[in-house]
Amino acid sequence: MEKHIDILIVGAGISGIGLAVHLSKHCPQRQFDIIERRESFGGTWDFFKYPGIRSDSDMSTFGFNFKPWQKANVLADGASIKGYLSEVLDEYKLKEKIHFQHRVLAANYDSTQKKWRVEIEDSNQKKHTWIANFVLGCTGYYNYDQGFQPNFPNQQAFKGQLIHPQFWPDHLEYAGKKVVIIGSGATAITLVPALAKGGAEHVTMLQRSPTYIASVPSIDFIYDKMRKVLPEDLAYKLTRARNIGMQRGIYALAQKQPKLLRKLLLKSIEMQLKGKVDMKHFTPAYNPWDQRLCVVPDGDLFKILRSGKASIETDQIEQFTAKGIQLKSGQHLDADIIVSATGLEIQILGGIKATIDGKPMDTSKHMLYQGIMVSDVPNMAMIIGYINASWTLKVDIAAEYICRMINYMDKNGYDEVIAQGDQTELMEDTVMGSLSSGYIARAVDVMPKQGKHAPWNVTNNYLADRKVLKNARFDDGVLKFEKRTRQDSHKPKLVS
Structure with missing residues (x-):
């Protein structure tokens, strides 16, 4: 049995929920369905369970x-972010x-039917066609x-637990144990104070190279007073505008005067370490924002290191041993638990095998556009958030643009839109910009x-x-529209 729907949103995380609300508000004439492979909504904020998980952008x-x-x-x-998303859904x-x-297994665009x-x-592994x-x-x-x-040398020799934060075990007993966290990104700097405060005997963060880390206050006292x-x-609105400006200002400073921002960031860290931790562990070889800038609330990471x-x-890993990690410097790190906070595996469109008239689409x-x-894919859009600001900022303006485009199509009787690509424009850099992070390079x-x-x-x-998408015209010569072929093409129905 085939199910005919109008708009299919793939994913019920922040992007999918935000887009659904905008469609409800701005395109009430359209119907949509959301497909979610997991048992619950929230995406990242339902999936990750490691201690201390939190946003790395300000909530305003x-x-x-x-x-x-x-x-x-x-x-x-x-948990608070998922609660917020639950309120939106309600x-x-x-x-x-x-x-x-x-789960979406595959999607093929039929250019003859424009669908x-x-x-x-x-959930029962039964296949359907929508x-x-x-x-x-x-x-x-x-x-x-x-x-x-990564496949660490002699990894099988380790007698303790080896964990990736993406698959944190329920009720992991780490109290009274020695924990080594491999990594220096947002996950690692969140886990270190969380596990130490949670009763671990000792937590060691092992990194190949340092990361820029900025401390932010846990409470916005100015906003609290303004309220x-x-x-x-x-x-x-005033707080949101201020923080958007600050985010943009810091990133712009990194592009124009990286040495100045580097100096400011390192000086701030030095003041918080108070001479008790060697600054070599917080002095990256690259410029700020060549990789993502990490943040910690109230300097919690620095406090726990000082304590x-x-x-x-x-250092670098020579090999795993039965009781921990042997470093190339000759030092041995004893561990009962090793957490491999080594990053993400990038995947686009949730791994959907997409084709156009049977021809595979290589993203x-x-x-x-x-x-x-x-580019060159009919009736498809995707939302990828910002690398240097809150993900949700992009969700809002992208969703508003999509709604405007759909309304433009309805007004003019179109049912297909293609952003016609120009191969002379294609560069080697990805849409993630100039970030040199490992997960981007891979x-x-x-x-x-x-x-x-x-x-x-x-x-x-x-x-x-925000300005470009709000004012963008659709008759720009890049977007190609085709007229609707059936008057009832937006009406969902079941066909046996």
């Missing part, structure tokens, strides 16, 4: 533009739109089935590519994108 910009985050905490833990009555434990034929597997007018990818960019896990004298909405409950080593050979629509054969000029270049500049 992480919240959707249609639902303010009206709490004074700057960062929020995973307020807009979206839970009934989500098909849980349904997507989507093959879906349900026919959709639009497919909107909201799956993020990492593989839920596996993280990046007492100003209307709630105004206080929130001696945790330590940091910058690494495509660009993104306006940072949203896949994804060059997966991620869509940058274009040399607008509308094919992804700027990761929210303020510029």
